[in-house]
Amino acid sequence: MADVGRLAEVSAQTVSRFFTGGYVGQETRARIEAAVAELGYRQNQVARNLRVQRTDTVGFLMMGPINYGNAEILTGVGRGARGSGMSVITTQLDLDTEEDAHSDVRAALDRFLSFQVDGIVVGTPYLGLGAVMEHVGGEVPVVTLSEQESSAVDFTHADSYNAGLTATRHLIELGHRRILHLAGPSDRNESGQREQGYRDAIAEAGLSPLDVLRCPEWDARSGAGHGARVDPSSFTGVFSANDEIAFGFSHALAARGFTAPRDYSIVGIDDMPDSLFRTPPLTTVRMDFQLLGETAIRMLLERIRTGERQPGVIIPAELVVRESTGEPRR
Amino acid sequence: MADVGRLAEVSAQTVSRFFTGGYVGQETRARIEAAVAELGYRQNQVARNLRVQRTDTVGFLMMGPINYGNAEILTGVGRGARGSGMSVITTQLDLDTEEDAHSDVRAALDRFLSFQVDGIVVGTPYLGLGAVMEHVGGEVPVVTLSEQESSAVDFTHADSYNAGLTATRHLIELGHRRILHLAGPSDRNESGQREQGYRDAIAEAGLSPLDVLRCPEWDARSGAGHGARVDPSSFTGVFSANDEIAFGFSHALAARGFTAPRDYSIVGIDDMPDSLFRTPPLTTVRMDFQLLGETAIRMLLERIRTGERQPGVIIPAELVVRESTGEPRR
DNA sequence: TAATCAAGGCCGACATCAGTT
DNA sequence: AAACTGATGTCGGCCTTGATT
Numbered sequence: 001m002a003d004v005g006r007l008a009e010v011s012a013q014t015v016s017r018f019f020t021g022g023y024v025g026q027e028t029r030a031r032i033e034a035a036v037a038e039l040g041y042r043q044n045q046v047a048r049n050l051r052v053q054r055t056d057t058v059g060f061l062m063m064g065p066i067n068y069g070n071a072e073i074l075t076g077v078g079r080g081a082r083g084s085g086m087s088v089i090t091t092q093l094d095l096d097t098e099e100d101a102h103s104d105v106r107a108a109l110d111r112f113l114s115f116q117v118d119g120i121v122v123g124t125p126y127l128g129l130g131a132v133m134e135h136v137g138g139e140v141p142v143v144t145l146s147e148q149e150s151s152a153v154d155f156t157h158a159d160s161y162n163a164g165l166t167a168t169r170h171l172i173e174l175g176h177r178r179i180l181h182l183a184g185p186s187d188r189n190e191s192g193q194r195e196q197g198y199r200d201a202i203a204e205a206g207l208s209p210l211d212v213l214r215c216p217e218w219d220a221r222s223g224a225g226h227g228a229r230v231d232p233s234s235f236t237g238v239f240s241a242n243d244e245i246a247f248g249f250s251h252a253l254a255a256r257g258f259t260a261p262r263d264y265s266i267v268g269i270d271d272m273p274d275s276l277f278r279t280p281p282l283t284t285v286r287m288d289f290q291l292l293g294e295t296a297i298r299m300l301l302e303r304i305r306t307g308e309r310q311p312g313v314i315i316p317a318e319l320v321v322r323e324s325t326g327e328p329r330r
Numbered sequence: 331m332a333d334v335g336r337l338a339e340v341s342a343q344t345v346s347r348f349f350t351g352g353y354v355g356q357e358t359r360a361r362i363e364a365a366v367a368e369l370g371y372r373q374n375q376v377a378r379n380l381r382v383q384r385t386d387t388v389g390f391l392m393m394g395p396i397n398y399g400n401a402e403i404l405t406g407v408g409r410g411a412r413g414s415g416m417s418v419i420t421t422q423l424d425l426d427t428e429e430d431a432h433s434d435v436r437a438a439l440d441r442f443l444s445f446q447v448d449g450i451v452v453g454t455p456y457l458g459l460g461a462v463m464e465h466v467g468g469e470v471p472v473v474t475l476s477e478q479e480s481s482a483v484d485f486t487h488a489d490s491y492n493a494g495l496t497a498t499r500h501l502i503e504l505g506h507r508r509i510l511h512l513a514g515p516s517d518r519n520e521s522g523q524r525e526q527g528y529r530d531a532i533a534e535a536g537l538s539p540l541d542v543l544r545c546p547e548w549d550a551r552s553g554a555g556h557g558a559r560v561d562p563s564s565f566t567g568v569f570s571a572n573d574e575i576a577f578g579f580s581h582a583l584a585a586r587g588f589t590a591p592r593d594y595s596i597v598g599i600d601d602m603p604d605s606l607f608r609t610p611p612l613t614t615v616r617m618d619f620q621l622l623g624e625t626a627i628r629m630l631l632e633r634i635r636t637g638e639r640q641p642g643v644i645i646p647a648e649l650v651v652r653e654s655t656g657e658p659r660r
Numbered sequence: 661t662a663a664t665c666a667a668g669g670c671c672g673a674c675a676t677c678a679g680t681t
Numbered sequence: 682a683a684a685c686t687g688a689t690g691t692c693g694g695c696c697t698t699g700a701t702t
Contacts, residue, residue, distance in 0.1 A: 012666095013667080014666080016693095016694065016695055016696095017664090017665085017695090020695070022664095023664050023665080024665090025663080025664060025665085028664080042440060042443055042444050044444070044694065045445045046379045046385065046446050046693080046694090047671090047692070047695090048694055049671095050376045050377050050692090050693080050694075050695095051670075051671050051695045052694085052695065053671070055376065066402075066404060066405055067401075070401075071396035071397075074422070075422060082421070088419065088421075089420075090418055090420040091408065092404070092405060094409075110372060111417065113372055114372050114373055116374060220604055220606075220607040224607060248607050251608070251609060254609055274550055274604065277578050278581070279584055331672070331673065340686075341686070341687050341688080342672090342687095343675095343687055344685085344686060346672095346673065346675095347674090349673095349674095350674070352685090353683095353684055353685045355684080355685060373672090374671090374672055375673095376673090377671070377672030378672080378673050379673090380671090380674095380691095380692050380693065380694085381672080382673085382692085383692070664700105665701075666699090666700080666701095667697105667699090667700100668696105668698090669696085669697085669698105670695090670696085671694095671696105673691100674690105674691090674692090675689105675691085675692105676689085676690085676691105678686105678687085678689100679685105679686080680685080680686075680687095681685080681686100
């Protein structure tokens with residue numbers, strides 16, 4: 001900056017003003033611009049951050065594999081941040097054991113704080129991380145993508161409960177009475193909400209829930225495992241906690257000669273791009289994960305700006321009926 | 331740090347030594363540890379970065395949607411960085427037009443430099459970005475995930491050419507003579523390499539290439555578009571530039587009554603997790619994108635450490651034969 | 661008076677060097 | 682001499698204050 005000042009024949013201080021926006025004369029401005037261009041000068045954000053005690057950077061913590069949902073959320077977070085002139089430091093953790101989870105998450109958040117991020121978005125929160133986030137929320141604004149009753153941490157999340165409700169009701173309306181639920185990982189918040197939606201829909205129709213089949217991961221492999229073992233005569237409808245699990249389940253059943261919608265109906269959640277190109281195209285509940293990510297950033301920036309607690313935002317879920325569901329034939 | 335020093339009854343300087351590793355007495359160390367714990371003190375990386383002129387941070391630039399490949403690369407980059415105590419600033423750009431591309435990329439890289447990152451990984455490089463990267467490579471180490479003949483920029487990439495060669499040869503060995511190629515976006519490096527592999531395999535077998543069908547994106551929709559229009563009698567084998575495109579193509583053909591491997595054979599590239607759970611499971615060429623990301627980081631760190639140009643690393647591709655390919659029946 | 665610019669201090673660490681046991 | 686500790690200056694910006702036109 002001193003170099004630029006020398007070349008433009010002004011003080012370094014005036015060059016600083018040139019960047020931050022203050023009184024700089026027309027002519028002086030032009031000379032500085034020329035000098036900046038000639039020297040290829042670029043502000044040193046590190047020095048600036050130190051002085052202004054602000055980094056215009058947010059930390060984004062993601063857990064588990066970068067699957068469709070996480071990728072879309074990241075896209076939304078990135079877009080929202082860039083649109084507001086913020087940068088994003090991303091950390092993705094593969095969490096193997098529950099013990100790892102806490103210390104790894106802790107370490108990742110500490111690193112963010114050490115970087116003096118202006119705020120943190122915690123994607124994919126696991127059950128039992130409330131205390132950790134609570135603590136961090138005391139130091140810097142935090143938005144989490146799940147329900148979190150706390151004044152220190154804001155939240156937004158997709159409407160998993162209604163998604164489960166809607167998906168199950170759809171099957172019930174088609175006439176299904178024995179409806180199976182393929183549930184997501186037990187340590188994930190969304191799993192519980194989707195399952196609760198299923199249970200409530202079943203209950204309100206006066207039906208009985210079948211034993212829930214739990215998937216260790218949100219992936220096709222987990223669904224295929226169940227599809228290979230399940231008794232196909234025990235159900236006519238299937239509500240899968242997400243599309244991937246549904247794909248695996250259907251694939252395994254197809255290998256046993258059972259296909260949708262002829263032998264059973266199946267509905268998923270997410271509406272992955274691929275769901276449209278499956279045979280049959282999958283009925284599912286669409287979630288706008290990009291919007292979710294953008295919303296998280298928007299709320300975070302607002303919290304940073306005003307310091308006020310943000311009302312929780314719930315991103316709606318929308319049923320998309322395709323060809324994997326129909327009336328039961330048995 | 332001064333606060334910690336006060337509580338531990340030592341100078342701030344000694345606290346600094348405590349963290350950076352230097353002579354600190356046994357007893358003093360214990361007092362500092364206690365003080366740090368009590369105050370919940372955490373180093374200010376921004377100040378540290380300014381002083382040591384190093385940030386232990388790398389920038390990762392990604393272009394286009396965060397699809398399977400990008401997500402895996404990001405996973406690898408993140409893991410490699412975390413394993414070496416580095417942080418990652420991620421920027422993902424949706425590039426709509428070619429003009430946007432250059433200025434957006436430029437802006438994103440400038441931002442990295444302004445942050446004083448220690449190095450940059452440019453994922454998904456587009457054709458024609460060489461000059462920009464070259465320029466940036468003069469200021470800070472850069473690794474790009476494509477071929478780049480330059481002393482300023484190191485590179486690593488998956489073996490797209492051999493993947494194309496292998497996939498096409500596989501079809502030829504099965505007896506196919508009219509082999510169609512569904513090519514990826516024309517502005518992407520990998521597309522060209524995969525297509526060249528196809529052409530060379532066709533040529534070495536003394537066959538004639540069919541007109542290449544170009545996809546505007548790496549997605550199923552693009553493949554489906556071609557699948558809906560193509561003349562099914564014009565080919566017996568299909569080499570698709572990636573799995574997603576293959577899925578869309580097969581889906582559209584299935585709607586017209588043509589299925590693999592009965593009516594035609596199809597092979598993709600990537601080996602997405604889903605490819606195993608398709609009907610039929612897709613024959614494909616596996617690429618280890620996580621390894622690619624880890625390799626990029628490893629090379630970058632080595633370049634940062636030594637300042638020496640790194641030899642380009644090519645990640646091998648491996649044919650995975652499943653049930654979408656077989657001998658031609660016509 | 662308003663617009664414009666310069667000088668000095670400070671953000672929070674670490675390197676250096678001097679000083680003590 | 683070796684182990685340890687403290688004082689000072691510096692990284693590169695921005696803020697405050699005060700001066701000048």
